Amino acid sequence: MWYNNILETIGNTPLVRLNDITKGVKGTILVKVETTNPGNSIKDRMAVKMIEDAEKAGLLKPGGTIIEGTSGNTGMGLAIAAVIKGYKCIFTTTDKQSKEKIDALRAFGAQVIVCPTNVDPEDPRSYYSVSSRLEREIPNSWKANQYDNLSNTQAHYEQTGPEIWEQTEGRITHLVAGVGTGGTISGAGRYLKEKNPNIQVWGIDSYGSVFKKYKETGIFDKEEIYPYSTEGIGEDFLPKNVDFDVIDLFEKVTDKDAALMTREIARREGIFAGNSAGAAVAGLLQLRERLDENSVVVIILHDHGSRYMGKMYNEDWLRERGFLKDEKLTAQAILKK
Numbered sequence: 001m002w003y004n005n006i007l008e009t010i011g012n013t014p015l016v017r018l019n020d021i022t023k024g025v026k027g028t029i030l031v032k033v034e035t036t037n038p039g040n041s042i043k044d045r046m047a048v049k050m051i052e053d054a055e056k057a058g059l060l061k062p063g064g065t066i067i068e069g070t071s072g073n074t075g076m077g078l079a080i081a082a083v084i085k086g087y088k089c090i091f092t093t094t095d096k097q098s099k100e101k102i103d104a105l106r107a108f109g110a111q112v113i114v115c116p117t118n119v120d121p122e123d124p125r126s127y128y129s130v131s132s133r134l135e136r137e138i139p140n141s142w143k144a145n146q147y148d149n150l151s152n153t154q155a156h157y158e159q160t161g162p163e164i165w166e167q168t169e170g171r172i173t174h175l176v177a178g179v180g181t182g183g184t185i186s187g188a189g190r191y192l193k194e195k196n197p198n199i200q201v202w203g204i205d206s207y208g209s210v211f212k213k214y215k216e217t218g219i220f221d222k223e224e225i226y227p228y229s230t231e232g233i234g235e236d237f238l239p240k241n242v243d244f245d246v247i248d249l250f251e252k253v254t255d256k257d258a259a260l261m262t263r264e265i266a267r268r269e270g271i272f273a274g275n276s277a278g279a280a281v282a283g284l285l286q287l288r289e290r291l292d293e294n295s296v297v298v299i300i301l302h303d304h305g306s307r308y309m310g311k312m313y314n315e316d317w318l319r320e321r322g323f324l325k326d327e328k329l330t331a332q333a334i335l336k337k
């Protein structure tokens with residue numbers, strides 16, 4: 001038995017119960033470990049779906065160039081698919097992203113342009129603007145546009161949602177996921193709510209992002225926006241892939257809690273995951289009073305820890321931010337809050 005190429009190995013990721021971090025929390029807490037995808041993140045799923053839909057629509061033609069503004073994980077998925085399908089890739093990213101992620105994209109032959117983080121999306125230097133300009137200038141190029149391309153949500157509606165439903169034999173009561181483009185939570189959440197409208201869908205947001213306030217008030221509040229270190233979740237605009245009707249609530253998690261919880265997932269559960277995984281687990285612990293003995297929670301762990309060796313898995317990085325002195329206390333502190 002073999003696969004015809006690496007893209008066929010995407011998906012069917014394991015669902016694993018948390019046992020130690022969640023002591024004292026009611027219900028069954030499961031994590032969907034997306035690190036086993038070839039690009040080590042959930043984003044492989046939507047990357048391939050966006051490319052295939054663009055091919056079908058005639059937007060991406062043989063030998064073409066794929067362009068995207070990406071924090072790394074989507075780029076990995078696109079870059080791997082491009083190798084197999086014979087496309088070139090140019091990515092724009094921000095200087096907030098880990099060096100490991102950028103080097104990994106280059107490993108697959110992609111060109112990466114690093115842009116400043118703290119400029120408005122409309123600024124010509126932003127990674128959004130630079131990627132749009134490249135699409136205009138390069139012939140036979142296609143911008144994937146993961147934020148507004150609804151093939152992203154559709155990938156999770158077709159794959160991630162059904163996998164979770166089958167793996168829990170329909171017993172899932174809560175879906176918890178960090179929200180960036182919104183594709184994961186909107187697609188998987190929509191599928192699961194169609195199966196059982198009582199399923200709660202909880203989005204994890206960052207301090208410094210607009211989602212939570214927008215959900216609660218309908219107001220896009222620029223005052224909410226400020227720089228933060230958590231990677232992959234939260235935004236300073238409203239992507240089309242965030243379906244606010246599917247998401248029941250947003251919970252914000254601090255950079256410190258997200259970073260320290262990411263480490264605890266490795267140390268206490270043996271699962272080596274990325275920054276947004278820590279945010280999602282910390283967010284669920286913050287919301288634990290809403291669970292009961294019958295709750296079956298599925299938390300998405302979006303990516304692998306190897307991309308964060310220079311960040312929360314590095315003690316100097318933690319010390320510089322004053323995060324280290326509170327380590328070991330994170331889960332207990334959140335449980336006491």
Ligand code: PMP
Nearest residue numbers: 179180181182183184232276302
């Ligand atoms: N975590 C990580 C590490 C990510 O790269 C992303 C994608 N930006 C997310 C969470 C959020 O997923 P989505 O874009 O599907 O909302």
